[in-house]
Amino acid sequence: MAGWSRHDGTAVALPRDNIDTDQLIPARFMSASRAEGYGQFLLRDLREGDPDFPLDRFPQASILLAGRNFGCGSSREAAVYALVDAGIRCVIATGFGDIFAANAVNNGLLPARLAETPALMQALAGRTTSASIDLETSQIALNGATLQFDLAPVWRTKLINGWDDIDLTRAHLDDIRTFRDQRHKRHRWSWPASQNPQD
Amino acid sequence: MSLTLLDKLWAAHEVRRNEDGQSLLWVDRHLVHEGSHHAFGKLAARGLPVAQPDLTFGVADHYAPTGNRNRITDPAIAKMLERLDTHAKQHGITLFGLDDPRQGIVHVIGPEQGLTLPGLQINCGDSHTSTHGAFGALAFGIGATEVAHVLATQTVWQTKPRAMRITIDGRLDPMISAKDIALHWIALLGTDGARGHAIEYAGEAVRALSMEGRMTLCNLSIEGGARLGMIAPDEVTYAYIKGRPFAPEGASWDAALMEWALLHSDEAAIFDREVSIDAAEIAPTLTWGTTPEQALPITGTLPDPADLPEGKARAASEALDYMGLHAGQALDGVPVDQVFLGSCTNARIEDLRIAAAVLRGRTARVPGIVSPGSMLIRAQAEREGLDRVFIDAGLDWVASGCSMCVGMNGDLVGAGKRCASSTNRNFRGRQGKGARTHLMSPAMVAAAAVTGTLTDPRPLMKGRL
Numbered sequence: 134m135a136g137w138s139r140h141d142g143t144a145v146a147l148p149r150d151n152i153d154t155d156q157l158i159p160a161r162f163m164s165a166s167r168a169e170g171y172g173q174f175l176l177r178d179l180r181e182g183d184p185d186f187p188l189d190r191f192p193q194a195s196i197l198l199a200g201r202n203f204g205c206g207s208s209r210e211a212a213v214y215a216l217v218d219a220g221i222r223c224v225i226a227t228g229f230g231d232i233f234a235a236n237a238v239n240n241g242l243l244p245a246r247l248a249e250t251p252a253l254m255q256a257l258a259g260r261t262t263s264a265s266i267d268l269e270t271s272q273i274a275l276n277g278a279t280l281q282f283d284l285a286p287v288w289r290t291k292l293i294n295g296w297d298d299i300d301l302t303r304a305h306l307d308d309i310r311t312f313r314d315q316r317h318k319r320h321r322w323s324w325p326a327s328q329n330p331q332d
Numbered sequence: 333m334s335l336t337l338l339d340k341l342w343a344a345h346e347v348r349r350n351e352d353g354q355s356l357l358w359v360d361r362h363l364v365h366e367g368s369h370h371a372f373g374k375l376a377a378r379g380l381p382v383a384q385p386d387l388t389f390g391v392a393d394h395y396a397p398t399g400n401r402n403r404i405t406d407p408a409i410a411k412m413l414e415r416l417d418t419h420a421k422q423h424g425i426t427l428f429g430l431d432d433p434r435q436g437i438v439h440v441i442g443p444e445q446g447l448t449l450p451g452l453q454i455n456c457g458d459s460h461t462s463t464h465g466a467f468g469a470l471a472f473g474i475g476a477t478e479v480a481h482v483l484a485t486q487t488v489w490q491t492k493p494r495a496m497r498i499t500i501d502g503r504l505d506p507m508i509s510a511k512d513i514a515l516h517w518i519a520l521l522g523t524d525g526a527r528g529h530a531i532e533y534a535g536e537a538v539r540a541l542s543m544e545g546r547m548t549l550c551n552l553s554i555e556g557g558a559r560l561g562m563i564a565p566d567e568v569t570y571a572y573i574k575g576r577p578f579a580p581e582g583a584s585w586d587a588a589l590m591e592w593a594l595l596h597s598d599e600a601a602i603f604d605r606e607v608s609i610d611a612a613e614i615a616p617t618l619t620w621g622t623t624p625e626q627a628l629p630i631t632g633t634l635p636d637p638a639d640l641p642e643g644k645a646r647a648a649s650e651a652l653d654y655m656g657l658h659a660g661q662a663l664d665g666v667p668v669d670q671v672f673l674g675s676c677t678n679a680r681i682e683d684l685r686i687a688a689a690v691l692r693g694r695t696a697r698v699p700g701i702v703s704p705g706s707m708l709i710r711a712q713a714e715r716e717g718l719d720r721v722f723i724d725a726g727l728d729w730v731a732s733g734c735s736m737c738v739g740m741n742g743d744l745v746g747a748g749k750r751c752a753s754s755t756n757r758n759f760r761g762r763q764g765k766g767a768r769t770h771l772m773s774p775a776m777v778a779a780a781a782v783t784g785t786l787t788d789p790r791p792l793m794k795g796r797l
Contacts, residue, residue: 155760232459309487
């Protein structure tokens, strides 16, 4: 995954609360291979029959402002794939589903928490604005203002470096083995009993 | 120092902690399903093996057909099931596949097989992994990248959530269930009310719940935004586990009991957040909108968006529109098109028994599906004659899987159709494009079948419990 620290793009508002991951990608598309591109599935049912849907009016948008509790619900990482494959680099909201936010960071998508989101969405209604995101300072400049967004420092570092957890963790393999062996020795009950009624 | 249950479970699994506050946690059980194919793909791309196949278990549930399993006609579904089979074989993972008599929904069969135990950390690429917390386990859902990480290393990086306690004081009326407790608190606090928190459920009403009820309660933690839910283990927990196939035995069981006895929050432990609810205030509750926080007692009437705060008015108005309902309408009496009894939330034997108690000797006015949480539960229900009750009422008695909760296997609710459902999500399109879902307890689902409407199950339960 490529890291990034600055993004200049176009911001658009989707002023709805509780946009859950079932809406971000309906379940029926989830057997598709990632190679097919998941962007085509993004918010499919919500967009259908709505010619004014913000992402259809402004397909160049790469920054999405949305209502509270964005990405709640199912842990499906496919919801993030759909956003990323549709060219979205950052979602701004007052809050995110915990699992969604972790999935986003694991795919280079910034989940930026910003208390001012509702006011910004009101100001943006029906139009776009250019916006700049600086990960180093956790700031977003849009609509003539520069605002500080919330992002856990560990996630900021990860996004900037494009780090992959498996690579990082493999540096701790000895610690993990030691932990495992101790757990197996001292808490033997925590392993599944060996007998298996099917054997 | 006084510790919470969360503190104790976290410390027991922490392999290391970074300066940035992230902990690397050991995973005792990793459960995978058909949807884990992205993660296996990531593993293959790196040429890595599964680190601990002995701690990894596979289940066919999300795409599991509930009808004819010998001939799967949808090639996309067949492919999902085949891939899981291939990955399990390739990595030497025990698989509860379609032809296994133990097959069922991952969050039902983990506990049923004795894989879920107090004091374990359990992860799965599914948000309802919080279910296993009912045993006093640290159990939470993860995304595909994290699933790949667990497969490769048997660990997961996490920042410790804040500790929250929801205490349900007093005694619950026997006609009120764990589902009603969950919908009640989510309506009270909102779908993001517990975001960033690990919930510990406590209080007299929680202690009095069976393991089935505790699993329902913990299962729905995620719908209130919590990272996980849990309940300290007690005699009810031990009695449920003892003798299950993968549970410890003999000296190992005795050692486990010694450790499990310590798995509770210390008396003086401080929680970041405390919420108290009086059990007597909880009525049979159901959702009316498109998010679990849009829930009301069955005796309630639908809100007028004009009376709601600005932030909620538009959502309520859109939800009423989507659901085909109107402001001021009484919930009791709204006609339904079909019912669904199933899912990791409410398809355990106790759920089937209570639904059967309502349905016995009565006829369903609308069609419906009953999909038990596992094939073993299905067999047990048949031994108890519950299948006859459902079939005689006119409902379909089908095989086990996630089924109509998420519709991936083709069990769908049609557009514009209203379904009384024992599941966990009433999101737009969750049960099928345009489907209208009302979440409720198994008793209320059965009552909806009998009357063909949303209705208070209590009159139909009288003298039958």
